[in-house]
Amino acid sequence: MVCPHHLPSTRIAWFRRKEMLQISEGTKLGVGIDKDRFLISGNHSIGDFNLHISNVMESDLGQYVCTVVIEDTSVQIIFNLVLKKAPTGLNIYVVNTSKNKSNTFLEESTKVTVTENETIKLYCNISSGIPEETLEWVYRGNVIKTGGPGSIRLIMKSTHTNSGQYYCRANSSVLDTPLTKSIEILVHYKPKVTLSVGNAVRIIEGNSLNVYCNVDSSPEVQSVSWLIQNNGETRKYGDGRVLQITVITRRDTGVYICKATNMVGSTMAETSVTVMYAPDVTIVYENYTVNAKSRKLVCLPKGVPANYTFFQWQHKSEYGDHIRFLDGSEDGILLLPKSKDFNSQYYDNGVYVCTVSNGIPGVSGNSSRTASVHLSISGKPMFVEDNRRFSYGVIKESVEIIINIFSNPKYSDIFIHNQNGEQLISDKSNFNIIEEHTFVNDTFYNSNVRVKGYRMTVKIAKLRPEMIQNYTLNLQNEFGQNHYDISLFRASVPRIPMNLTLSTKEGNVLVSGYVTSMVG
Numbered sequence: 001m002v003c004p005h006h007l008p009s010t011r012i013a014w015f016r017r018k019e020m021l022q023i024s025e026g027t028k029l030g031v032g033i034d035k036d037r038f039l040i041s042g043n044h045s046i047g048d049f050n051l052h053i054s055n056v057m058e059s060d061l062g063q064y065v066c067t068v069v070i071e072d073t074s075v076q077i078i079f080n081l082v083l084k085k086a087p088t089g090l091n092i093y094v095v096n097t098s099k100n101k102s103n104t105f106l107e108e109s110t111k112v113t114v115t116e117n118e119t120i121k122l123y124c125n126i127s128s129g130i131p132e133e134t135l136e137w138v139y140r141g142n143v144i145k146t147g148g149p150g151s152i153r154l155i156m157k158s159t160h161t162n163s164g165q166y167y168c169r170a171n172s173s174v175l176d177t178p179l180t181k182s183i184e185i186l187v188h189y190k191p192k193v194t195l196s197v198g199n200a201v202r203i204i205e206g207n208s209l210n211v212y213c214n215v216d217s218s219p220e221v222q223s224v225s226w227l228i229q230n231n232g233e234t235r236k237y238g239d240g241r242v243l244q245i246t247v248i249t250r251r252d253t254g255v256y257i258c259k260a261t262n263m264v265g266s267t268m269a270e271t272s273v274t275v276m277y278a279p280d281v282t283i284v285y286e287n288y289t290v291n292a293k294s295r296k297l298v299c300l301p302k303g304v305p306a307n308y309t310f311f312q313w314q315h316k317s318e319y320g321d322h323i324r325f326l327d328g329s330e331d332g333i334l335l336l337p338k339s340k341d342f343n344s345q346y347y348d349n350g351v352y353v354c355t356v357s358n359g360i361p362g363v364s365g366n367s368s369r370t371a372s373v374h375l376s377i378s379g380k381p382m383f384v385e386d387n388r389r390f391s392y393g394v395i396k397e398s399v400e401i402i403i404n405i406f407s408n409p410k411y412s413d414i415f416i417h418n419q420n421g422e423q424l425i426s427d428k429s430n431f432n433i434i435e436e437h438t439f440v441n442d443t444f445y446n447s448n449v450r451v452k453g454y455r456m457t458v459k460i461a462k463l464r465p466e467m468i469q470n471y472t473l474n475l476q477n478e479f480g481q482n483h484y485d486i487s488l489f490r491a492s493v494p495r496i497p498m499n500l501t502l503s504t505k506e507g508n509v510l511v512s513g514y515v516t517s518m519v520g
Helices: 341-349
Strands: 011-016 021-025 036-042 052-054 062-072 073-081 086-097 104-108 111-115 121-128 134-139 142-147 149-158 163-173 181-196 200-204 209-218 223-230 233-239 242-245 255-262 265-287 296-304 312-315 322-326 334-335 350-358 368-374 392-394 399-406 413-418 431-444 445-462 470-477 480-491 500-506 506-513
Touching: 021 036, 036 296, 052 142, 086 163, 086 181, 121 134, 121 163, 121 181, 181 255, 181 265, 200 209, 209 223, 209 255, 209 265, 265 350, 265 368, 296 350, 296 368, 322 445, 350 480, 392 399, 399 470, 399 480, 445 470
Parallel strands: 111 181, 200 265, 392 480
Antiparallel strands: 011 021, 011 062, 036 052, 062 073, 086 104, 086 121, 121 149, 134 142, 134 163, 163 181, 181 209, 209 242, 223 233, 223 255, 255 265, 265 296, 296 334, 312 322, 312 350, 350 368, 399 445, 413 470, 431 445, 470 480, 500 506
């Protein structure tokens, strides 16, 4: 204890205030003072008279007074001697409970392993010092609880985020650095599973799909596998943390589940994969007769998404010749208009093409998809428009009369009558009828097209004068009959010109001629 006066002419004395025991005057110790432990130190020549006590004992504690007498004035400086003691014996214990939960006991440890959601109880104690210390629990550099003196508890619910080192720290003014003790808490928990995609994935058919299964696990996972749910069943798809489908198809649509397992348990995460594709298109229809009231074709697309845009229907011949475009309904239904001309209803025969899109490109890159059907309309035989109602023949020469026919079903009966109503019978010698399948030219809805039909050739081997007249061809099938009138005219070979004219042009001779009233 340093008495803060440095005047050599002053008188300085030390007292213990408790019993007003004089310890010293100047450098001289009082009666009964332990000279081995008490000493007046300092540079006495300049007035330093400091009280030094060695091996301080509890009986030494208390107030000490330095009395300084300067001339007739006395000054007292009071010192309070207290005992300082560093805390010792810092330890951490885990509070455990017996299996029957009837007793608890402390177990000193530097590491504890628990399962998530278990309660952790830690107990830290120390032999207190003077002055008393403060105790702290520290986790990741942060003070999470303060207490003391003597002991501090930490009770918490274990989670997957609070694994790590926990420190019990004792702070005291006696210590140069705090005392610390640590314990490692290892929390085991079921795997935490997340996917690299959201809850739902929409992907176009033909592309590749990669989904990563991110797993946080303690202890390490024992297995990671993929499951798929589709068509009402769940089955294993594969193993590993990456779901990889190089070329995805519509059959791959489903819910994909990543399942991770460790010794604690299993956890799953899922995503719903929808494979989008351009529609497959079918047309529902029925072949009908010209007398049918319902004349409907229904275009049925099947794609994902099921949001469809229907374009105009196209009507073509069996040979691909364009006939017309037709407007259908917004939901893909085509109602064929009823023709007022009964004889032209067979024009509806042919190929009908439905074009539809849901905005998803197909393999070719085109988002529009088509389907086509051949619509066959049954009715009575029809004579196509490219027929000629007159023909020419030379007497005593052969002649052929050609007639093109459309008939569905094929005509079953053929009758040819002359202008007198007499039926002509094929005798295969001079008069013969030849039939053949062929395409015929016709005009459907103002479009020139080729259609499948029949070509009938009436062949006369040697034309006689009485055969120059009008004929009627009658055809019949199960839906009715139709007739066609044709006239056969006489033809002759042109005569030789009688009047000739000669002229020259740049060295060439031109001959022209004519016959007045020429027949041929």
